[in-house]
Amino acid sequence: MAKISSETLMAYADGELHGGDKILVEEALKKDADLRDQLSRHYALKAELAMAFKEIDEVPMPADILGMLQEDSPQSSPKDNTVVSLTPPPVVHTRPSWQPAALAASVAVAFLAGMMVDGDGGDRGQKAAFTVSADLGTMLDHAASGTEAGGYKVEASFLDVVGTFCRSFTAAKTGGEQQGLSCRNAQGVWTLSVLTPTLPAKAYLPASGDTGGLIEQSTAAMRKLSISDERDYLSSD
Amino acid sequence: MLDNLGAKMASFKNDIVEILPMLRKFAVSLTGNLSDGDDLLHDAVERAIMRCETFDSGRKLECWMFSIIKNLWIDGIRTKTRRGTTVEYTDRDTNLSIDGREITEQKLMTQKVLKAMSELPTTQNQVTFQVLIEGKSYKETALELNMPIGTVMSNLSRARKALIEKLY
Incomplete structure (x- = not known):
């Protein structure tokens, strides 16, 4: 054998x-x-x-792990899971000079970088600030709400509780629209506070398909400015 | 540009979600318990997202993720305090049986099996995981772990011997 x-x-x-x-x-x-x-x-x-x-x-996957793999930040609620939330800026960037670079590119970088910083092993919840592109910064500085240019639209103006001037905007792009909220810091730099990226079909979409919840939540405690009131905050140069 | 980058990131994340259960089991096989395994998985997912731009799309994502998990484990980068109070795996109600004694015995055996797996050398653990838990062939395992089939077999044989000695 x-x-x-x-x-x-x-x-x-x-x-x-x-x-x-x-x-x-x-x-x-x-x-x-x-x-x-x-x-x-x-x-x-x-x-x-x-x-x-x-x-x-058979044991449910931890929510924090799934949260990292959703489209938005780990801190957001399921209702908000289609957006990226960036906390108020702890880092001041110098104001970018006018460049021909498209807004979309800079916002995308902000989105991706934001996700990475968010996933950093350091101080959780501490996120770097991301400035908007020069194009958008200029538009936010000067354009009245409702103004559309270069595929972007300034939606509305707000003042937060400490009087920071913030503006919501949309960026119409192929395959979807991004919504964002940016606030102007003491140095006059527009930092990105909220961005709602376009989602792929397989992403965690809320049943309603609503992707604008975080903008509304973020501005809920702010005072919305009328067109005439916002003029006081717009640059005339 | 925004669409492309955003879609690429979303696709990358969705691809990880699809293999997440497998990654979790691998992490648990290394740590020997679910709470530490979840911590390890958390760190691995976090690192993968941070380094997503370094992922070669020609490579199999699960192999890349296995490497991250394995390296984190070897490096000892584990944050046990992150989650605060955790419920140990053996305390969880698995609903596998209606008989209490049977549940207890099964839980004890599960604990024993996971502990035995975690005590294997990392390469033996990885080979055992691929073949005996994921049901992959020796050839697939050899390709994914980038080692000769003979090495897969010798590692598997040693791992089996160790597991059988510990469990029976």
């Missing part, structure tokens, strides 16, 4: 043997009780492992 090595028996248990090798093991098994005992332990081990790890599947 051919000697069956432990690795060959293991391969048989794992369904890796075929043809003559498989027949050889099966012939040996018919005659060797010890070999059958070893094989039964292999099967028992597979069954125990399968059972143990199957149970893991």
Whole structure:
């Protein structure tokens, strides 16, 4: 009778043997009780492992892990899970000079960078500020609400509780529209506070499909300015 | 541009979500319990998002994620205090049986199995996970772990021997 090595028996248990090798093991098994005992332990081990790890599947995935993999920030509620929220800026950037770069590119960078900073292992909840592009900054500085230019639209103006001038805007792009909220800091730099990116079909979309919730939430405690009131905050130069 | 980058990130995240249960099990196989496994998985997902631009789309995402998990584990980057109070796996109601004694026995066995898995050397653990838990062939495992089939078999054989000795 051919000697069956432990690795060959293991391969048989794992369904890796075929043809003559498989027949050889099966012939040996018919005659060797010890070999059958070893094989039964292999099967028992597979069954125990399968059972143990199957149970893991039955425990819900932690929300914080799923939260990181949704479109928005980990802190947002399920209702808001289609947006990216950036906290008020702890970092001051110098004001960008006018450049021909498209707003979309800078906003995208802000979005992606924001996700990465958000995922940093450091101080949780501490996020870097992202300035808007020069194009948008200029528009937010000068244009009245309702103004559209270059595919972007300034939607409305607000003052937060400490009097910071903030403006909501939209960026109409192929395949969807992005909404954002930007606030002008003491240095006159527009920092991005909220951005709602376009979502792919497989993303976590709320049933309503509403992606504007965070803008509304973010401005809920702010005072909305009328067209005439906002003129006081717009630059005339 | 915004659409492209946003869609790329969203697609990357969605791809991770699809393999998340498998990644979780791998993390647990290394740590030996669910709460530490979830911490490890959390760190791995966080790192993957941070470094998504370095992911080679020609590579299999699960292999990349396995590497991140394994490296984090080896490096000892685990934050056990992050979640505060955690409920140990063996305390959870798995609803596998209506018989209390049977549940207890199964929980103890599960705890024993996970602990035994976590005590394997990392390479043996990884091979065992791929073959015995994910049901992959030796050839697939060899390709994914970038090692010869003979090495897969020898690692698997040693792992099996160790597990059988510990469990039976």
